[in-house]
Amino acid sequence: MRRAVAEPLVRVEAATLAYRDRRVLDRVDLALRAGETLALLGPNGAGKTSLTRLVAGRLAPQSGTVRVGGADPFRVRAARCAIGWVPQEIALYPRLTVAENLGVFAQLSGLARRQRAGAVAEAMALTDIAAVARRPVGLLSGGYQRRVNIAASLMGRPGLVLLDEPTQGVDLTARAAIHAVLGRLREAGTAILIATHDFAEAERLADRVAFMAQGRIAREGALADLLAHLRAGAPEHEVALSLPATPAGEAALRRAGFSPSDTPLTWRAATRAGQGLDGAALLGSLRAQGVSANEVRVRAPGLEALYLDALAPRPADGPLRLTGAVR
Incomplete structure (x- = not known):
């Protein structure tokens, strides 16, 4: 007998959103189940924050539907109360202590007075901030402030937590x-929905990933499955430079099959590079062409390679490929 699959806690169907006649979400479909972590990845302006705000009930789609626990979070207050929203900005009162901040958010979440102390203590324990409970938030480090920000979202004991770049600007x-x-x-x-630019963070935390571009989901699926399919192919090559490449060096790197990554000192090739040369020979060839290469690394492709493949321009009409699996 086949076991029933749990109904998604979050279901977004054909959601469209526009600002001033500019479409920022284009018929987006997304689902998220209890106990699951989904990472949204994409360039700035891709629609990640807008989609998160739809799910949070801060915005309503122009067309399509958003349901959390079967209810519309924009119109049903009880649905919004079941959601913890952690914005990218620190949304706290800097002159109040941690405990005082959480008490305010407990009240705003609708908790009865007798329930607030327990909810505050539970959130502080979960986020490991009890040691700074009596300190003003404005005097805390950025990392502690972000943990208090998360704790504030937990006052209503939500079944869904939404986070926008939760580790931006903090140390390791x-x-x-x-x-x-x-x-x-x-x-x-x-259930956790996290919008992030950090590939290592997404790879560590997420069960599933969704890549966004131009207001659409370009690819979505279980992270392990997507990576396994990608890693069945050629290994990824990476060149580490000691100095940013000169125009001639850039040309040599591109001829060898490399493209710049998010740092000017790292160039990557998602497939085997260098016309079949091994790592040592490829390094020597690049140096002979004036590239200040420190080393060539050969490794199994990671989430960044999957991201670049998902968002790569497509032939013919050039639309983004809408699929849940790598083809």
Whole structure:
């Protein structure tokens, strides 16, 4: 007997949104189940934040539907109360202590007075911020402020938490602490939707990923399945430079099959590069052409390679490929 698949907690169907006659979301479909973490990735302006705001009930689509727990979060207050929204900006009162901030948000979430102290204590324990409960938020480090920001979203004990760039601007220690918080939420059965530019973060946290561009989902699916399919092909080559490439060096790198990454000192090729040369021979060839290459790395493709493939221009009419699997 086949086991029934749980109905998604979040379901977005054919959602379209426009600002001043500019379409920012174009018939987007998305689903998210309880206990699942979905990472939204895409360039600036792709529609990640707009989609997150639709799911949060801050906006309503011009067409299509958004449902959280079967209800429209824009029109049904109870549905919005079941959602924890963590914006990219720190949305706290800097002169109030951590505990005072959380007490305010507990009240705003509609909790009865007798429930607030327990909710505050529970959120502080989950986010590991009890040690700074009596300190003003404005005096905390950026990492602690972001954890308090997350704690504030948990006052209503939501089944869904939405986060927009939750580790932006924090150091590695704070980043690890925030990731631990999200891991504990997931273990508790909370559904998590996270918009991020950080490939390592998404690869570490997400069960599923959705790549967005031009207001559409270009590709979506289980991260493990998408990576397994990609890694069945050629390994990824990466060149690390000691100095940014000169115009002649850039030309040599492109002839060898490389493209610039998010840093000027790293160039990548999603498929085997260098006309079949091994790593040492390829390094020597690039250096002979004036490229300041420190090393050539050969490794299994990661999430960035999957992202670049998903958002690469397509032949013919050039529309983004809408699919849930790598073809």
